[in-house]
Amino acid sequence: xxxxxxxxxxxxxxxxxxxxxxxxxxxxxxxxxxxxxxxxxxxxxxxxxxxxxxxxxxxxxxxxxxxxxxxxxxxxxxxxxxxxxxxxxxxxxxxxxxxxxxxxxxxxxxxxxxxxxxxxxxxxxxxxxxxxxxxxxxxxxxxxxxxxxxxxxxxxxxxxxxxx
Ligand SMILES: [Zn+2]
Numbered sequence: 001x002x003x004x005x006x007x008x009x010x011x012x013x014x015x016x017x018x019x020x021x022x023x024x025x026x027x028x029x030x031x032x033x034x035x036x037x038x039x040x041x042x043x044x045x046x047x048x049x050x051x052x053x054x055x056x057x058x059x060x061x062x063x064x065x066x067x068x069x070x071x072x073x074x075x076x077x078x079x080x081x082x083x084x085x086x087x088x089x090x091x092x093x094x095x096x097x098x099x100x101x102x103x104x105x106x107x108x109x110x111x112x113x114x115x116x117x118x119x120x121x122x123x124x125x126x127x128x129x130x131x132x133x134x135x136x137x138x139x140x141x142x143x144x145x146x147x148x149x150x151x152x153x154x155x156x157x158x159x160x161x162x163x164x
Contacts, residue, residue: 009089009115013048013056019117020045025066028122034129036069036076044121056089056111060124068133075141083128087120 007019025031025040032038042064051057061084070077089111090098098108109120135141 005116005118006114007046007117008113009048009058010056010111010113012046012115013050013058013089016048018045018047022064023118023121025064027118028125030122030126031066034068034126036067040064040066042066042081042121042125046117046121051088057086057106058089058120059086060084060121062121062125066125066129068129070135070140071132072134073140073142075135077133077135079129079133081125081128083124085124 007017011017021044023042023044024038025035025042026038028042042062044063045059045061047059047061049057049059063080063082065078065080068077068079069075086106088106088108090108091111095108095110109115
């Protein structure tokens with residue numbers, strides 16, 4: 001099942017609707033810059049609800065895996081994605097007022113009639129990824145030709161150092 005791309009966010013939240021499905025990593029174009037490859041699938045659920053103050057919200061759950069690039073050896077690094085987060089739906093006027101207080105437990109987004117679910121979920125995944133992912137110490141990949149002591153001669157080793 002593929003995701004319906006848009007929901008009427010306020011209506012969805014007020015009626016307690018829920019959708020779930022799968023997204024291909026390959027379809028998440030903004031993620032492609034930070035991933036080593038485009039393999040993988042993310043399962044998601046979006047549950048609409050109202051919080052105790054009656055503010056419409058969306059509870060987002062995601063699980064799956066993606067492949068990051070280790071910043072030490074530039075090898076591929078399987079990274080499990082599991083996140084659950086809540087976003088509150090606000091009008092533009094409410095959002096403007098919020099910027100002054102900025103003391104909310106959850107992020108707020110603009111309540112849209114055509115909210116792009118995939119875009120929202122992709123944003124949450126991006127925010128959850130580590131900035132400089134690395135293998136566990138000692139688990140970095142070395143090629144057969146270069147033993148660990150000759151890392152400096154590996155063309156990518158120099159690049160890796162520039163990035164850190
Ligand atoms: Zn590594």
